[in-house]
Amino acid sequence: MKVTIHDVAAKAGVSIKTVSRVMNNEPSVKQATIDKVNQAMQELHYQPNAAARNLASTKSYSIGYIYDNPNAYYVIDMQRGLLDACRKHGYELLIHPTNAKSPGIVQEVIDLVQHSRLAGLVLTPPFSEMPEIAEALSRINVDFVRIISGSTPSPKQTNCVLVDDFTAAFKITNHLLELGHSQIAFLCGDEEHSSSGERLAGFKAALTKRGIETNPKFIVPGSYSFESGVKGATQLLALANKPTAIFACNDEIAAGALFSARLQHIEIPQQLSIVGFENSPFSRQTWPPLTTAHQPNSIIAQSAAELLFKHTRPGCQNQTDDQPVFIPELLVRESTAPVESES
Amino acid sequence: MKVTIHDVAAKAGVSIKTVSRVMNNEPSVKQATIDKVNQAMQELHYQPNAAARNLASTKSYSIGYIYDNPNAYYVIDMQRGLLDACRKHGYELLIHPTNAKSPGIVQEVIDLVQHSRLAGLVLTPPFSEMPEIAEALSRINVDFVRIISGSTPSPKQTNCVLVDDFTAAFKITNHLLELGHSQIAFLCGDEEHSSSGERLAGFKAALTKRGIETNPKFIVPGSYSFESGVKGATQLLALANKPTAIFACNDEIAAGALFSARLQHIEIPQQLSIVGFENSPFSRQTWPPLTTAHQPNSIIAQSAAELLFKHTRPGCQNQTDDQPVFIPELLVRESTAPVESES
DNA sequence: AACTTAATGACAGCGCTGGTCATTTTGTAA
DNA sequence: TTACAAAATGACCAGCGCTGTCATTAAGTT
Numbered sequence: 001m002k003v004t005i006h007d008v009a010a011k012a013g014v015s016i017k018t019v020s021r022v023m024n025n026e027p028s029v030k031q032a033t034i035d036k037v038n039q040a041m042q043e044l045h046y047q048p049n050a051a052a053r054n055l056a057s058t059k060s061y062s063i064g065y066i067y068d069n070p071n072a073y074y075v076i077d078m079q080r081g082l083l084d085a086c087r088k089h090g091y092e093l094l095i096h097p098t099n100a101k102s103p104g105i106v107q108e109v110i111d112l113v114q115h116s117r118l119a120g121l122v123l124t125p126p127f128s129e130m131p132e133i134a135e136a137l138s139r140i141n142v143d144f145v146r147i148i149s150g151s152t153p154s155p156k157q158t159n160c161v162l163v164d165d166f167t168a169a170f171k172i173t174n175h176l177l178e179l180g181h182s183q184i185a186f187l188c189g190d191e192e193h194s195s196s197g198e199r200l201a202g203f204k205a206a207l208t209k210r211g212i213e214t215n216p217k218f219i220v221p222g223s224y225s226f227e228s229g230v231k232g233a234t235q236l237l238a239l240a241n242k243p244t245a246i247f248a249c250n251d252e253i254a255a256g257a258l259f260s261a262r263l264q265h266i267e268i269p270q271q272l273s274i275v276g277f278e279n280s281p282f283s284r285q286t287w288p289p290l291t292t293a294h295q296p297n298s299i300i301a302q303s304a305a306e307l308l309f310k311h312t313r314p315g316c317q318n319q320t321d322d323q324p325v326f327i328p329e330l331l332v333r334e335s336t337a338p339v340e341s342e343s
Numbered sequence: 344m345k346v347t348i349h350d351v352a353a354k355a356g357v358s359i360k361t362v363s364r365v366m367n368n369e370p371s372v373k374q375a376t377i378d379k380v381n382q383a384m385q386e387l388h389y390q391p392n393a394a395a396r397n398l399a400s401t402k403s404y405s406i407g408y409i410y411d412n413p414n415a416y417y418v419i420d421m422q423r424g425l426l427d428a429c430r431k432h433g434y435e436l437l438i439h440p441t442n443a444k445s446p447g448i449v450q451e452v453i454d455l456v457q458h459s460r461l462a463g464l465v466l467t468p469p470f471s472e473m474p475e476i477a478e479a480l481s482r483i484n485v486d487f488v489r490i491i492s493g494s495t496p497s498p499k500q501t502n503c504v505l506v507d508d509f510t511a512a513f514k515i516t517n518h519l520l521e522l523g524h525s526q527i528a529f530l531c532g533d534e535e536h537s538s539s540g541e542r543l544a545g546f547k548a549a550l551t552k553r554g555i556e557t558n559p560k561f562i563v564p565g566s567y568s569f570e571s572g573v574k575g576a577t578q579l580l581a582l583a584n585k586p587t588a589i590f591a592c593n594d595e596i597a598a599g600a601l602f603s604a605r606l607q608h609i610e611i612p613q614q615l616s617i618v619g620f621e622n623s624p625f626s627r628q629t630w631p632p633l634t635t636a637h638q639p640n641s642i643i644a645q646s647a648a649e650l651l652f653k654h655t656r657p658g659c660q661n662q663t664d665d666q667p668v669f670i671p672e673l674l675v676r677e678s679t680a681p682v683e684s685e686s
Numbered sequence: 687a688a689c690t691t692a693a694t695g696a697c698a699g700c701g702c703t704g705g706t707c708a709t710t711t712t713g714t715a716a
Numbered sequence: 717t718t719a720c721a722a723a724a725t726g727a728c729c730a731g732c733g734c735t736g737t738c739a740t741t742a743a744g745t746t
Contacts, residue, residue, distance in 0.1 A: 002457075004701060015726045020703065028724055030712095047458050051397035052701035055732045059703090072415035072624075080440055095438065097423055114345070115390050226628040252628070259630060262605055281415075285569040285595070287602060347733060358695045363735060371693055395733035398700050402735085 003046045012040035023048060050092055060119040062092035063308055064112060066127055068100040071224070071252075073280045074124075074297055081301025082122060089309050094118065100126045106136045113142050120144055120308045122301070125193055145308045147300060149195040153323035159311065161304045161324050165195050165277075168293045168328035169202025169247070172275050175291070175330055176245045177210055180339035181273060185218035185243035187232040187253050193224070196249050199277065203247055218243055222253065229256020237264055237272075244272065244339045251276035251283040254290050258335065269337035279331055288334035295328040346389045355383035366391060366433075393435050403462040405435035406651055407455060409470055411443040414567070414595075416623045417467075417640055424644025425465060432652050437461065443469045449479045456485050463487055463651045465644065468536055488651045490643060492538040496666035502654065504647045504667050508538050508620075511636045511671035512545025512590070515618050518634070518673055519588045520553055523682035524616060528561035528586035530575040530596050536567070539592050542620060546590055561586055565596065572599020580607055580615075587615060587682045594619035594626040597633050601678065612680035622674055631677035638671040 009016040014037060021029050022037040040046070053061050065082055067075050079095065086093045094116055098108060113121065120143035127133050128146035137144050144159060151164040176184050186203050189196035200219070207214050220235060222228035229248055233256065236243055248254035254276030258268060266272050268288060276283050276292040283290035303324045352359040357376060364372050365380040383389070396404050408425050410418050422438065429436045437459055441451060456464065463486035470476055471489035480487050487502060494507040519527055529546050532539035543562070550557050563578060565571035572591055576599065579586055591597035597619030601611060609615050611631060619626050619635040626633035646667045 006701090016702085017727080018725060021725085024703080030724065033724080049398070049701055051394040051460075052732090053703075054394035055392070055398055055734085056701075056703040057732085070624075072419040075419055076415040076440075079438070083438070083440065093438070095422070095426070095436070097419075097426065117394075230630065255628070263630075281413075285598070287573065287606075349733085359734080360695060360697095360736095361693085364694085367735085371691095373693065376693080392733050395700090396735075398702085398732090399734040399736085400700085 003044045005046075005048070007044055008037065008040045008046050011044060012036045048090060050090075054117060060117045061090065062094050062116065062118055063305065064094045064096055064116065064118045064121045065124075066096045066098060066109060066112070066121065067124065068098055068126065069124065071280070073282070074278075077297035078122075078124060078301040081298035081303075082305050084298075085302045085305030085309070089305075091119070091305075091309070100130070105130075106132050109133060110136055110140060113137070113140065118142065120311065122304050122308060123147065125149075125195065129192070129194055143308060143311045145304045145311075147304050149193075149198045151198075151325065153325065158323065159307070161300060161307060162326065163195070163295065163300060164325055164327045165198035166202040166205070168277070168295075168330075169199040170206045171202075171327075171330050172277070172291075172293055173203045173206035173247060175332065176247065176273060176275065176336065177206065177212075179245075179273065179336060181245040182210075182212055182339075183215075183218070183241065183243045184245045184247060185215075185220065185236045187229060187236075187246060187248045187257060188219065188221045189224040189228075189249035189253065191221065196224075199247075199249055222249075224250050224252060226252050226256040226259075229253035229258075230260045231256075233257035233260035234263075237261065237266065242272075245336070246272065246274045248274060248276050251278050251280045251290055251292055254292070254335075255282055255286050258286050258290070269335050271340060273336040273339075275336055277328070279328075283333070286335075291333045291336040292331050293328035294331045296326065300324075300326050346387045348389075348391070350387055351380065351383045351389050354387060355379045391433055393433070397460060403460045404433065405437050405459065405461055406648065407437045407439055407459065407461045407464045408467075409439045409441060409452060409455070409464065410467065411441055411469065412467065414623070416625070417621075420640035421465075421467060421644040424641035424646075425648050427641075428645045428648030428652070432648075434462070434648075434652065443473070449475050452476060453479055453483060456480070456483065461485065463654065465647050465651060466490065468492075468538065472535070472537055486651060486654045488647045488654075490647050492536075492541045494541075494668070496668065501666065502650070504643060504650060505669065506538070506638065506643060507668055507670045508541035509545040509548070511620070511638075511673075512542040513549045514545075514670075514673050515620070515634075515636055516546045516549035516590060518675065519590065519616060519618065519679065520549065520555075522588075522616065522679060524588040525553075525555055525682075526558075526561070526584065526586045527588045527590060528558075528563065528579045530572060530579075530589060530591045530600060531562065531564045532567040532571075532592035532596065534564065539567075542590075542592055565592075567593050567595060569595050569599040569602075572596035572601075573603045574599075576600035576603035577606075580604065580609065585615075588679070589615065589617045591617060591619050594621050594623045594633055594635055597635070597678075598625055598629050601629050601633070612678050614683060616679040616682075618679055620671070622671075626676070629678075634676045634679040635674050636671035637674045639669065643667075643669050 005016045005019050009019045019037055022034050050061055069075050082093050123144055123146045128148050147161045149165045150162040151166045204214050220232040222232045246257050248257050254274050257274050261272050276290040279292045279294035283292045348359045348362050352362045362380050365377050393404050412418050425436050439455055466487055466489045471491050490504045492508045493505040494509045547557050563575040565575045589600050591600050597617050600617050604615050619633040622635045622637035626635045
């Protein structure tokens with residue numbers, strides 16, 4: 001019924017110590033032995049007892065995921081990716097929903113790590129953008145990987161997974177430009193999120209490259225919410241010279257914008273093109289479905305976890321400190337169309 | 344830095360075994376001793392080491408949550424509630440996203456439980472409605488609590504938390520009736536989910552009570568999705584005698600219905616009232632915001648976990664096998680209005 | 687005082703790792 | 717081939733923080 005390290009050792013014809021060595025990637029084990037042990041483990045469906053390992057070892061075999069994100073889809077996807085990576089490497093995942101704005105948040109994170117003896121932490125916005133968290137974690141010497149918005153790997157911070165919002169936004173904007181739009185407005189997300197800034201920068205860069213000046217009235221501050229989309233779009237569509245296309249900083253905002261346009265009997269996409277960002281289920285729950293940029297959250301999460309394991313695991317040679325960069329890809333659906341010919 | 348059972352024992356002036364007894368509600372400990380130990384634990388901020396407990400004990404101190412639900416909001420809320428209960432009782436939560444329709448699902452669940460040595464499982468739809476899962480779990484003697492749709496506690500199944508969809512639907516329908524509606528249509532969710540059936544039954548009961556016959560054309564089968572809402576409502580609004588109100592089986596369907604109505608330039612709520620169910624963020628991301636029934640998922644989850652702990656924990660006297668019943672409450676927002684006077 | 691019952695403690699051991707040495711196997715140069 | 721260093725493995729023990737078992741002591745009861 002329950003398989004222990006002893007069973008594996010017996011089956012492989014080695015000592016339990018050697019099995020332990022194999023499991024922990026310790027040096028000085030012959031390849032042939034490694035194979036033998038691995039095979040025995042497979043055949044017996046051996047799974048090391050995490051509790052015993054945690055207890056015996058100074059190392060830890062679980063990582064944490066702290067979240068505070070109103071976007072449930074995002075959290076679920078991240079979780080899934082982390083879980084997949086954990087299963088693969090025999091780690092456990094500890095999830096910890098909390099409030100990023102609580103005053104004691106730094107202490108809370110430290111307590112969590114210390115009490116649960118975590119090997120490391122995966123940080124997503126807003127935590128990944130809070131320097132005080134990164135500092136505290138470094139201070140107590142705990143590994144962590146941050147998922148942040150950015151395009152160029154920086155040599156000084158090796159523990160990041162980058163999502164290249166800039167380039168993705170650039171591409172989306174190009175899509176609109178290619179459809180003939182030149183009057184394009186931008187609905188921002190929360191200022192605190194660097195993703196919003198990056199996307200805006202990509203947007204501006206694309207326009208500039210075509211020699212189009214950005215109309216300041218077309219840049220509407222806001223937040224990552226449906227309401228914000230409604231408000232922003234309403235404001236834009238009241239302008240004397242309306243935009244012919246709207247770039248919303250995420251799908252939720254886009255859905256709000258879509259809604260606002262409909263209220264004013266503006267046909268989408270004939271009279272107005274709208275694009276979102278993220279490819280959340282949201283973008284499929286509107287009509288017409290939204291053109292957006294697909295952000296593979298689950299895979300991003302997985303890669304963040306892998307990076308963390310690489311740091312964490314002692315006997316891992318693959319220390320090429322690469323920083324994965326993900327570029328969300330353009331996904332053209334029905335909310336965008338060529339600009340209406342002036343009639 | 345790290346507080347162990349020894350520190351508590353020393354502080355309280357007892358042996359570690361006695362501390363252990365207090366933690367586990369074992370009998371034969373003087374009240375005075377219990378108090379002493381509890382105080383010491385508090386003062387030292389003691390948290391038992393789950394790994395050590397798991398290792399030493401035949402009992403287990405973690406529970407599992409299996410999910411396969413496209414509704415991320417639901418999952419996140421459930422998770423939060425379970426986590427809260429776990430923290431309170433020193434348990435750990437193991438989450439396991441999976442595919443309910445996979446052929447090997449029963450074995451997968453069994454493997455999960457056995458490998459991770461789970462004390463028990465919290466089952467939500469669709470798992471809570473799969474007899475083969477309940478059977479398998481009983482066979483291997485693992486506790487579980489199911490969250491299911493129902494109104495009357497049944498003595499033979501003590502391990503359920505009930506959500507009284509019937510009564511909630513009854514109340515919602517009454518709300519519409521009180522607004523003067525009599526031509527009310529119903530957009531069903533997935534047939535496989537008993538919640539849909541229960542809500543429909545509550546709906547019908549309310550109509551019957553007022554002596555209103557249910558128009559078969561007004562009962563539209565469908566699924567728990569936006570698209571289904573669009574389709575169903577479109578169908579309804581093409582009818583010669585349109586309904587004046589629509590009861591959607593959940594918020595997502597309601598959002599779809601809302602959308603469809605808008606497409607046809609039907610004013611909500613002036614010309615058509617729409618209600619949803621669940622009070623998911625969805626219901627606030629429409630305009631007007633939806634009248635709905637608030638389903639306190641997080642609290643439901645918490646109570647399910649508590650029930651599980653009660654079963655699991657040996658030395659717990661509070662064995663009154665109560666089955667909590669939750670009745671989602673009517674939440675009136677702006678998508679419902681008195682029926683338009685025939686003009 | 688004799689005896690029952692309640693309350694507490696001593697100690698082994700859960701499955702594994704980390705360390706220390708001893709032993710065996712392998713590779714390499716003389 | 718022998719000699720010898722280096723690599724690979726095993727034997728053994730302690731101990732992680734807790735629980736289970738059983739022995740022991742304190743408190744009641746007649």
